Amino acid sequence: MLHPGKKISSDDDTIVAVITPPGEGGIAALRLAGKKSLALLLRFFQPAHAKKIKFSPFLLRYGFFQSTEGGIIDEITAVYMPEGESYTGLEQAEIFCHGGCRVVRVILDELVRAGARPAEPGEFTRLAFLNGRIDLTRAEAVADMVAASTEVSLKVSREHLLGTFARHIENLRNDLIKIIADLEASIDFPDEEIVAPERSELLGAIDDILAKLNELAITYTGGKIIKEGYQVAIGGRPNAGKSSLFNRLLRQERALVTATAGTTRDYLSEWLDLGGIAVNLIDTAGIRVGGSTVEKSGREKALKIFKDADLILWLVDLSSRGWKSRLEDDLKYLDGKLIMLIGNKIDLVKEFKKDLRAYPGIIPVSCLDGSGLKKLKSNLIKNINKKMPDLTSGVVVTSARHKQKLEQAIEHVKSARMKLVEDESPEFTAFDLNQATRAIDEITGKVYNEQILDEIFARFCIGK
Amino acid sequence: MTGKDFDIIVVGGGHAGVEAALAGVRMNRKVALVSMDAAKLALMSCNPAIGGIGKSQLVKEVDALGGIMGVAIDVTGIQFRRLNLSRGPAVWSTRAQADRRAYTRFISDFVANQRNLTVIEAIAGEVLTENGRTAGIKTEDGQILTAPAVILATGTFLGGLIHIGETKIPSGRMGEKAAYQLSDSLRKLGFEVGRLKTGTPPRLDGDTIDWDKCELQPGEVPIPFFSYRSLYREFEQTPCYLTHTTAATKALIIAHHKRSPIFSGQISSTGPRYCPSIEDKFFRFADKDTHHIFLEPEGNGTNEIYPNGFSTALPEDIQIKAVKTIVGLEDVKVTRPGYAIEYDYCPAYQLKPSLESKRLPGLFFAGQINGTSGYEEAAAQGIMAGINAVLYLEKEPSFILDRSEAYIGVMVDDLVTRSTTEPYRMFTSRAEYRLTLREDNARDRLFEYAQKYKLIETQHYNSFKELQKNTLEEIKHLGKITLSVNTLEGFKERFSRSRTVNLKNLLKMPGIDIETLLPLIEKHNGSFSANPEVLQRAAIFIRYQGYIDKQAREIEKFKKLESEKIPDDFPFASLKGVRIEAREKLRRYRPVSLGQASRLEGVTPGDIAVLSVMLKKHKGDRK
Numbered sequence A: 001m002l003h004p005g006k007k008i009s010s011d012d013d014t015i016v017a018v019i020t021p022p023g024e025g026g027i028a029a030l031r032l033a034g035k036k037s038l039a040l041l042l043r044f045f046q047p048a049h050a051k052k053i054k055f056s057p058f059l060l061r062y063g064f065f066q067s068t069e070g071g072i073i074d075e076i077t078a079v080y081m082p083e084g085e086s087y088t089g090l091e092q093a094e095i096f097c098h099g100g101c102r103v104v105r106v107i108l109d110e111l112v113r114a115g116a117r118p119a120e121p122g123e124f125t126r127l128a129f130l131n132g133r134i135d136l137t138r139a140e141a142v143a144d145m146v147a148a149s150t151e152v153s154l155k156v157s158r159e160h161l162l163g164t165f166a167r168h169i170e171n172l173r174n175d176l177i178k179i180i181a182d183l184e185a186s187i188d189f190p191d192e193e194i195v196a197p198e199r200s201e202l203l204g205a206i207d208d209i210l211a212k213l214n215e216l217a218i219t220y221t222g223g224k225i226i227k228e229g230y231q232v233a234i235g236g237r238p239n240a241g242k243s244s245l246f247n248r249l250l251r252q253e254r255a256l257v258t259a260t261a262g263t264t265r266d267y268l269s270e271w272l273d274l275g276g277i278a279v280n281l282i283d284t285a286g287i288r289v290g291g292s293t294v295e296k297s298g299r300e301k302a303l304k305i306f307k308d309a310d311l312i313l314w315l316v317d318l319s320s321r322g323w324k325s326r327l328e329d330d331l332k333y334l335d336g337k338l339i340m341l342i343g344n345k346i347d348l349v350k351e352f353k354k355d356l357r358a359y360p361g362i363i364p365v366s367c368l369d370g371s372g373l374k375k376l377k378s379n380l381i382k383n384i385n386k387k388m389p390d391l392t393s394g395v396v397v398t399s400a401r402h403k404q405k406l407e408q409a410i411e412h413v414k415s416a417r418m419k420l421v422e423d424e425s426p427e428f429t430a431f432d433l434n435q436a437t438r439a440i441d442e443i444t445g446k447v448y449n450e451q452i453l454d455e456i457f458a459r460f461c462i463g464k
Numbered sequence B: 001m002t003g004k005d006f007d008i009i010v011v012g013g014g015h016a017g018v019e020a021a022l023a024g025v026r027m028n029r030k031v032a033l034v035s036m037d038a039a040k041l042a043l044m045s046c047n048p049a050i051g052g053i054g055k056s057q058l059v060k061e062v063d064a065l066g067g068i069m070g071v072a073i074d075v076t077g078i079q080f081r082r083l084n085l086s087r088g089p090a091v092w093s094t095r096a097q098a099d100r101r102a103y104t105r106f107i108s109d110f111v112a113n114q115r116n117l118t119v120i121e122a123i124a125g126e127v128l129t130e131n132g133r134t135a136g137i138k139t140e141d142g143q144i145l146t147a148p149a150v151i152l153a154t155g156t157f158l159g160g161l162i163h164i165g166e167t168k169i170p171s172g173r174m175g176e177k178a179a180y181q182l183s184d185s186l187r188k189l190g191f192e193v194g195r196l197k198t199g200t201p202p203r204l205d206g207d208t209i210d211w212d213k214c215e216l217q218p219g220e221v222p223i224p225f226f227s228y229r230s231l232y233r234e235f236e237q238t239p240c241y242l243t244h245t246t247a248a249t250k251a252l253i254i255a256h257h258k259r260s261p262i263f264s265g266q267i268s269s270t271g272p273r274y275c276p277s278i279e280d281k282f283f284r285f286a287d288k289d290t291h292h293i294f295l296e297p298e299g300n301g302t303n304e305i306y307p308n309g310f311s312t313a314l315p316e317d318i319q320i321k322a323v324k325t326i327v328g329l330e331d332v333k334v335t336r337p338g339y340a341i342e343y344d345y346c347p348a349y350q351l352k353p354s355l356e357s358k359r360l361p362g363l364f365f366a367g368q369i370n371g372t373s374g375y376e377e378a379a380a381q382g383i384m385a386g387i388n389a390v391l392y393l394e395k396e397p398s399f400i401l402d403r404s405e406a407y408i409g410v411m412v413d414d415l416v417t418r419s420t421t422e423p424y425r426m427f428t429s430r431a432e433y434r435l436t437l438r439e440d441n442a443r444d445r446l447f448e449y450a451q452k453y454k455l456i457e458t459q460h461y462n463s464f465k466e467l468q469k470n471t472l473e474e475i476k477h478l479g480k481i482t483l484s485v486n487t488l489e490g491f492k493e494r495f496s497r498s499r500t501v502n503l504k505n506l507l508k509m510p511g512i513d514i515e516t517l518l519p520l521i522e523k524h525n526g527s528f529s530a531n532p533e534v535l536q537r538a539a540i541f542i543r544y545q546g547y548i549d550k551q552a553r554e555i556e557k558f559k560k561l562e563s564e565k566i567p568d569d570f571p572f573a574s575l576k577g578v579r580i581e582a583r584e585k586l587r588r589y590r591p592v593s594l595g596q597a598s599r600l601e602g603v604t605p606g607d608i609a610v611l612s613v614m615l616k617k618h619k620g621d622r623k
């Protein structure tokens, strides 16, 4: 028998994850869900005033997170929710600590070492869905909302949740249904007085849909940024000041800064909020993209990072001799990527303005005294915004799955168009358009075949 | 059960009842067919035609399962043609005008000659049960007939009420009685009973029609017969004619529409949108000034004409006036008035896909009682109900065709998963796997089943296997014959790259079929001898191959969900995590598989995901 009271968890694990956006922030939150949530919380929680404390549901408690070794890691507040009354439907505990990366990481590590399993992306929402706390049509949007780290992505997720996106898709679907109805009417009612639409008319309608589908699919460039953040890689020759810029932009001492060339062996990345967009800033190893170098593994990694990046900040040490020819060299290898050129160490070069006259694209900065950084930031934001879709409508594709379905629909519509051009029998064109409709249906999860007949009966007088 | 009178009792001698009874007999069961008049079986109450788009596919499927409909129309048809010939073979549909009286006579005689089949002239009044199972029926005149399986195929006779203008006549068909007690019996057994409406046009005296004013519609030669069992014969086909209504028709009908029960409120049940009354048409499509009317002969040896497209329930005097405004019908004599008829039906969500009721084991429903319209739809359900009644008696798994196998599967699935809002009619657009479900391959799709259930003669099965083998060989053969592109007058432009092309590739191209190719082949490659049937089958196969492969992948996905069966005892009522609307739907329909559940209106993929998880859990818990 089914036990209506029993909740579903992925297995019998208790899962844990940080639920606040990465990067800086005043307070970070961690969530535990599963049978051992309360037990795990009690194991690390040290009350501020009493020796022992009882957690009552939904009551926020103040205290400290004490490591297994006994040291206090952070000042925290925590709350416990019993099974059936939490977001996931499972027993749940939440810990609020200070937002620094290190603190959060240590707490997470402690909980995992004590037996919690790191949650898969979206697992909390999946549990919430499976336990009937939310339905799937909204689950995706909720998952995005939860993951949304900045204002812009929050707005888009909210629009999805409100159904603007779904409505737009629905309209596209209706456009398709109209064409299909024309074709189907001519197949199912050939003896009737139905005036079959001209081929040119159908072609026009199909081109219209294609344009709309393409327009929507394209918003994924922006949608992806909203959802996954904007990848900015800092590149340049060793000692150009990449790590210094990285730290400057994050306004914190994070990356390792050294005076000897080539000490940033691997790469570092951090999130920052630039004008409402989550930007993932990556400090790469110092490389000579063209020449050979001892830091081979770092170099390969960097090349891959450059390839995947949405934008590259390419740093030039203006105080080094021969930077011009080296730059020309390096640029050849970065062809086709979106690059912002930055001339660093202007504090060391008195004549930098004269030097840069021939290079108006280079933004002069000093990572030492911070001059020029404001302009750099505003240019960076401008560049990002260029890639962003028009958000006023809220109709942005943010999911790779949706994008894939749209692309499938586009392929089917294109194929239908070809059939029409070749003057192929309408059941083939209808076949492709029906496939397209089904691809679209997989986005919204709506399937109703009757709609085509409804459309036919509403539009045409049929009946002998 | 001992002392039973029959294995199966079929109630109703229409198209569904006849196929059901004959299927039972074919499977060696003792069957009773309860009908008011043993000489009026499978009567065409409305339109004197069989087939048409979507429907011909059903007829061919019934034929492949050993049914009688295809043979009966082949013998008694007076005009045959195929619709949609300008389109691809997937949507070709055969349609035939029948000699109405000959058709009924043929079937009545055929039934009368069956051993094991007894026709009982009576009206069924009650379904009898014993220990929660079907036990037989009681007729309105008090006879008790026992059988462990009963098939209800009552057509429009259940609670039939005819409307002509303000006049109401309790009747199942003009001039005939209806059945009134049976609906009550069903309600008492807990069935939901609803009401639907349909209509029929007046009939005309052909001698009073000015045929010169109408457009001739001849039959097709060679004559496209329905059944693989029919031998080709040629005869003089009777033509149909096309005419149209005039401005005067519109004016008259609009002036008097209030006297139609459809508009006066006397009828509230819904009629089919695809077959509206003429008064409906003028209102729903107000900007259309005229409508086509097809004049169809009712048979040889009668002058009666069926004006297809002029269904009406207006008072008789208005009907007569209105008909005379139609071009060519200025002096026409009306032989019988048109009418609308309301009747009881049982919404088919109460059925399993086997057409057995969920509520009462052994009670099957087929035809109009399930909310369908059309002889072909009825016949198809009849044959399925008949086969499944036998399987029920044998405690064997039901015979269920799915949506990827047959139009029958599409129809039954639609019926049991959708709520009926109007009488259900088959259309090709209902079949998502339309390119796979064709008239021409009904036997390819169904003959294995027919053989398995012993519905056909082994000799027919064997010769079809031979045909299939030859088709495959022909396909290979066509791939080996090449033509020089230069010889392809009219198609040359399409081949810019290659200088030769093989026939198989050529046949894949739009606008090229075997008829256009034959003369070319003969001209340049000498004689080309192939059995025309084999050649045609091969050509169609080649034409659709690419699409069928594409569809096959979809069908595979579809079958996966279909094969996830939901056990009878699954507790839909305590299902958590789905939306309330979905839970109510699931409770009401009690789907038998995840696939069926996914097609219920108001059940989203999210609900299915939950259901799927719960189902696994349920099965795990029971182990």
Ligand SMILES: Nc1nc2c(ncn2[C@@H]2O[C@H](COP(=O)(O)OP(=O)(O)O)[C@@H](O)[C@H]2O)c(=O)[nH]1
Pocket (backbone or CB within 6 Å): A236, A237, A238, A239, A240, A241, A242, A243, A244, A245, A256, A257, A258, A259, A261, A262, A263, A264, A286, A344, A345, A346, A347, A348, A365, A366, A367, A368, A369
């Ligand atoms: N004077 C001056 N020194 C800088 C500036 N930016 C970086 N440096 C110094 O240059 C050296 C290399 O910097 P680092 O950020 O490690 O370079 P990377 O190898 O490109 O990551 C360090 O000694 C920095 O202090 C600048 O704007 N002005």
Ligand SMILES: [Mg+2]
Pocket (backbone or CB within 6 Å): A242, A243, A244, A256, A257, A263, A264, A286
């Ligand atoms: Mg560095």
